[in-house]
Amino acid sequence: xxxxxxxxxxxxxxxxxxxxxxxxxxxxxxxxxxxxxxxxxxxxxxxxxxxxxxxxxxxxxxxxxxxxxxxxxxxxxxxxxxxxxxxxxxxxxxxxxxxxxxxxxxxxxxxxxxxxxxxxxxxxxxxxxxxxxxxxxxxxxxxxxxxxxxxxxxxxxxxxxxxxxxxxxxxxxxxxxxxxxxxxxxxxxxxxxxxxxxxxxxxxxxxxxxxxxxxxxxxxxxxxxxxxxxxxxxxxxxxxxxxxxxxxxxxxxxxxxxxxxxxxxxxxxxxxxxxxxxxxxxxxxxxxxxxxxxxxxxxxxxxxxxxxxxxxxxxxxxxxxxxxxxxxxxxxxxxxxxxxxxxxxxxxxxxxxxxxxx
Numbered sequence: 136x137x138x139x140x141x142x143x144x145x146x147x148x149x150x151x152x153x154x155x156x157x158x159x160x161x162x163x164x165x166x167x168x169x170x171x172x173x174x175x176x177x178x179x180x181x182x183x184x185x186x187x188x189x190x191x192x193x194x195x196x197x198x199x200x201x202x203x204x205x206x207x208x209x210x211x212x213x214x215x216x217x218x219x220x221x222x223x224x225x226x227x228x229x230x231x232x233x234x235x236x237x238x239x240x241x242x243x244x245x246x247x248x249x250x251x252x253x254x255x256x257x258x259x260x261x262x263x264x265x266x267x268x269x270x271x272x273x274x275x276x277x278x279x280x281x282x283x284x285x286x287x288x289x290x291x292x293x294x295x296x297x298x299x300x301x302x303x304x305x306x307x308x309x310x311x312x313x314x315x316x317x318x319x320x321x322x323x324x325x326x327x328x329x330x331x332x333x334x335x336x337x338x339x340x341x342x343x344x345x346x347x348x349x350x351x352x353x354x355x356x357x358x359x360x361x362x363x364x365x366x367x368x369x370x371x372x373x374x375x376x377x378x379x380x381x382x383x384x385x386x387x388x389x390x391x392x393x394x395x396x397x398x399x400x401x402x403x404x405x406x407x408x409x410x411x412x413x414x415x416x417x418x419x420x421x422x423x424x425x426x427x428x429x430x431x432x433x434x435x436x437x438x439x440x441x442x443x444x445x446x447x448x449x450x451x452x453x454x455x456x457x458x459x460x461x462x463x464x465x466x467x468x469x470x471x472x473x474x475x476x477x478x479x480x481x482x483x484x485x486x487x488x489x490x491x492x493x
Contacts, residue, residue, distance in 0.1 A: 169247050169248075169249055170244065170247065170248045170249065170441050170444040170445055171248065171249040171444070172248060172249065172250055172281045172437060172440065173281055173285075173440060173455060173458060174251055175251055175284045175287070175289075176289070177213075177285065177286075177287075177288030177289035178288065178289075179213035179289070180214040180215075180216055180217040180253070180256060180288075181211055181212070181213065181252040181253070181288050182212050182214040182252060182253060182255070182256025182287075183211045183212070183252040183253070183256075183287075184212075184254075185208070185209055185307070186206075186207070186208040186210060186340065186341075186344075187205070187206075187207055187306065187307050188205070188207075188208060188336070188340050189203050189205050189206075190203060190206065190332075190336045191203045193332065195299070196316075196325070197301070197315040197316045198299075198300055198315055204332075204333070204336075205299055205306070206296060206298075206337065207299070207304055208276075208294050208296055208297065208341070209276055209277070209280075209283070209294070209295045210293065210294050210341065210345075211252055211283045211284055211286075211287035211295075212256075212259070212263065212287055212345075213258070213259040213263070213287055213290050214253075214257055215256075215257045215258070215259055215260075216257055217253045217256055218254050218255040218257070219253060219254050220254050220255075221249065221251070221252070221254075222250045222252045222253065222254060223250075224245065224246065224249075224277055225245050225246050225275065225305075226246060226305035226311065227242075227243045228303070228305055229245070229275060229277075229304070229311060230242060230243050230244065230245035230246040231243060232303045232313065233245060233303060237447070239446070240445055240447070241445075244445050245441065245445070250284065252280075252287070259290075261346065262346040262347065262348045263291060263292040263346065263347065264290075264292065264347075264351070264469070265292045265293075265294065265348065265349070265350045266283075266291050266294070266350075266351050266352070266353055266469060267296070267334060267337065267350065267351070267352040267353070267365075267372070268293060268294065268295035268296065268352070268354065269296055269298070269330060269354040269357075269359075269361045269362060269365075270298075270302070270354075270355055270356075271355045271357050271436070272317075272321075272323070272326060272357035274302055274356065274436065274438075275302040275303055276295040276296060276302075276304075278355070278436040279295050279353075279355060279436060279437070280437055281436075281458055281462065282353065282436075282458075282462050285462045286462075286469065289466065291473075292341075294337060294341050296330075296337050298326075298333055299312055300312055300313070300314060300315040301314055301316045301317070301326070302314055323357060323360070323381075324384050326357055326361075327360050327361050327364050327383065330357070330358070330361040331364050331365045331368050334365045335369050338371060338372075348473070349373055349472075350371050350372050350373060350473075351372065351374040351375065351469055351472060352365060352366065352375045353378065353465060354378065354380060355379065355380065356378070357380055359376070359378050359379065360377065360380045360381065362375040362377055363375060363382065363386040363389060363393065366391060367386055367387065367389060373391055373473075374391060374393070374472035374473065375391070375393050376393070376394045376395075377394070377395050377396070378397065378435040379396070379397035379398055379430075379432055379435050380397075381401075381408050381410050382411070385410050385413045385414050386414055386417060387417055388417050388418075388419060389417060389418050389420065390420045391420045391421075392420050392421040392422070392468075392471075392472045393421075393423075394423050394425070394464075394481075395411055395424045395425065396425045396426070396427070396461065396464060396465065397425075397426055397427075397435075398427065398430040398431055398434065399426040399428060399490065402424075402426055403492060404492055411424065421472070423481055423491065424491070424493040425464060425489055425490065425491055426489070426490050426492065427457060427461075427488055427490075428488040428489075429450060429451035429452030429453075429457075429488060430450060430457050431450045431451075431457075433450070433454075434450050434454065434457030434458065434461070435458070435461045436458075437458070439455075439457045439458050440454035440455050441454070442454060460488070463480075464480065464481065464484075467480055467481055468481060
């Protein structure tokens with residue numbers, strides 16, 4: 136199997152151990168001038184707004200100097216008509232920090248990434264089902280943009296949480312915070328506990344601003360772990376998805392719908408990660424365990440499609456196909472459990488690379 140590198144894996148390795156990976160075959164010389172995310176598949180134009188929230192009820196877990204917990208949240212929504220400017224993917228500062236271990240890649244290139252949501256778009260009226268999103272540890276919330284834009288184009292309200300000081304983030308006042316939590320030996324159970332508080336606070340705030348129907352949550356990597364623990368802590372979240380994330384700690388009994396979707400090297404029953412089997416046994420509601428052959432950790436996020444566009448190695452399955460399958464199967468899960476629609480491909484996957492284990 137071809138070994139692929141991921142952008143944030145590289146950044147995280149550097150932050151934790153000082154190890155800097157190298158590019159393969161000088162591929163960065165072929166980087167696209169303007170990377171672009173896949174277009175949404177739904178009919179509705181997509182708008183996006185950013186919330187800057189302050190939870191004054193608790194101090195920041197990673198920054199001792201901060202008396203309150205500051206959070207950024209991207210909210211995508213179906214619009215009645217498109218707005219003005221396309222939404223910026225990342226700030227130049229964020230892009231440069233993410234790519235600092237790849238000197239062959241233009242540092243600002245991710246800031247030029249073309250998205251498909253617009254600012255100041257007029258929201259569609261009515262109550263909307265809500266999808267909360269939590270990214271991987273050291274991965275900014277922007278890495279889930281393709282999924283968010285697609286779900287919003289199909290009528291969902293989507294709110295992605297920036298877990299401050301767990302990745303780079305640029306605030307409205309121009310500050311760019313870094314990953315203070317990215318230290319060697321970080322306690323991922325502590326990360327999950329903090330994130331659960333973030334998610335519950337964000338859910339409260341989103342419900343104050345929008346007419347919200349049923350709620351689901353989709354998390355990638357550490358965000359997938361967070362999803363299960365947030366569901367156990369908050370019954371308002373009625374369904375959840377873990378995209379390729381190890382459970383730490385393994386959650387206890389969970390009686391609501393849950394989807395596991397990951398790469399088979401880690402997450403088939405005989406794979407390296409044993410937490411999926413133990414967690415799956417504790418799930419007593421509707422549940423599925425699916426893997427995508429040829430996928431890697433980045434395949435479930437924007438990085439899967441952006442890496443080859445900026446001159447970094449692609450996965451075996453290809454970034455575009457991996458992300459297409461992710462939004463297809465996660466979208467079917469959301470349709471089934473938030474809208475009550477049939478989703479037969481979750482029982483009998485239609486794609487040869489998608490395997491249902493349990």
